[in-house]
Amino acid sequence: MTKKFNSIERCDCNVIHEDIVNQARDKMAQEESLYDLAELFKVFGDSTRIRILWALHEAEMCVCDIAVLLNMTQSAISHQLRVLKQAELVKSRREGKIVFYSLEDEHVKQIFDQGLIHISEESK
Amino acid sequence: MTKKFNSIERCDCNVIHEDIVNQARDKMAQEESLYDLAELFKVFGDSTRIRILWALHEAEMCVCDIAVLLNMTQSAISHQLRVLKQAELVKSRREGKIVFYSLEDEHVKQIFDQGLIHISEESK
């Protein structure tokens, strides 16, 4: 009854597997950008944003075109484009009244593809 | 004043860019698994889960080892391992009282790597 279940206490495993834990600790330190990585994937982890990216991979498009394509309001699309721009996944170009959006670079496609490989393996 | 701002109405662009929009529409139909893809990236889009995956890439580990490594409660880790397992990113193996978790396959690493490439490009 003295044991507090919800505290971060060491258990016997931690001692038994000490070398494994320390090894993993080194690996964690090695990659300090794991938080940035999570932020990047968070941007991909929304169906609206991923559909925008997928559409832009075909062609440069303006906000209202994307809106009708995804059957959503311009406002909603504009908000999400802002997120995508902050993540440096898309860039924009103004031509008069119209603002055209396109993919920032080619990595986007590669991140997509790796994900799709996993999806297709899953459904086997 | 008759214009409703927040409805999904066609604008002049949609007519002017008709072929581009239709082309993109074909591309959307082509990949009906975009929602699954978003779900996958959503799992990667959390720092706790991505650190778990990163740790497991080094070695198979039990729940309490991961907990001390990330300085979090066993409960929190267990909840996240459940999410990772449902996404088929990790698998588990029981050995007496202890449950060992490991990566389901090698795609995980590749998805990681693509993300890291983007991160490193960004910070240039």
Place this chain on the structure above:
DNA sequence: TAGTTATATGAGCATTTATTCAAGTGTTTT
């Protein structure tokens, strides 16, 4: 059998997030 250890799980709570609504900016047209 009772107690301990390792893990899982359901409910509750606080935070984040995606969308909507309303109002704004910037550009073109009349």
Place this chain on the structure above:
DNA sequence: AAAACACTTGAATAAATGCTCATATAACTA
């Protein structure tokens, strides 16, 4: 200059999410 158009933005709201706490389960141990 005024109206129309394409887009942006801030506030509000509803839904989703991650963690905590308490409890449950499963395996081992005394």
